[in-house]
Amino acid sequence: MAVQIFQPNATVTDALPTVADKEEYVRAILGNLMDCKRKHGNANVRIGIAGTTKVPSHKVSYLDPAGEEAIFGAYAGKSPAKDDVLVRDDAWSSASMSFPEVQALLGELRHFKAPSKPARH
Numbered sequence: 001m002a003v004q005i006f007q008p009n010a011t012v013t014d015a016l017p018t019v020a021d022k023e024e025y026v027r028a029i030l031g032n033l034m035d036c037k038r039k040h041g042n043a044n045v046r047i048g049i050a051g052t053t054k055v056p057s058h059k060v061s062y063l064d065p066a067g068e069e070a071i072f073g074a075y076a077g078k079s080p081a082k083d084d085v086l087v088r089d090d091a092w093s094s095a096s097m098s099f100p101e102v103q104a105l106l107g108e109l110r111h112f113k114a115p116s117k118p119a120r121h
Contacts, residue, residue, distance in 0.1 A: 043072065
C-alpha cells in the first residue's frame with residue numbers, strides 16, 4: 001500500500017534525507033536526465049511523493065516544441081531502467097528540478113567548488 005511520504009511540491013533535494021546513498025541517487029537521476037536532454041534538448045525531474053520504498057521513484061520529462069510537458073520515462077529509485085508502469089499523475093510531485101539544478105545538487109554533494117574567475121585588471 002502506497003503512503004504519502006513527501007509534500008505535494010517536494011523535489012529531489014527534499015527526498016535526500018530518506019536516501020542512504022545520496023550521491024549515487026542524484027548521480028543516477030542525472031544520468032537519466034542526460035539521456036533525455038541528449039534526445040530532446042531539455043530535461044526535468046519530479047519525484048514520487050507516495051510509496052513504500054526507501055529510494056523514491058523519479059519521472060523525467062521534457063518540454064516539447066509546443067511547450068507542453070512530455071514524459072521521457074519513469075524510474076524506480078536509482079534504477080537506470082525505465083519503469084513506465086510507474087507513470088501516474090497523482091503520485092508525482094507538482095514541483096520539478098531542471099538538469100542544471102540536479103547537476104548543481106550533485107556538485108554540492110561531492111563538495112565541488114566552481115573555479116573562481118580570474119580577477120580583471
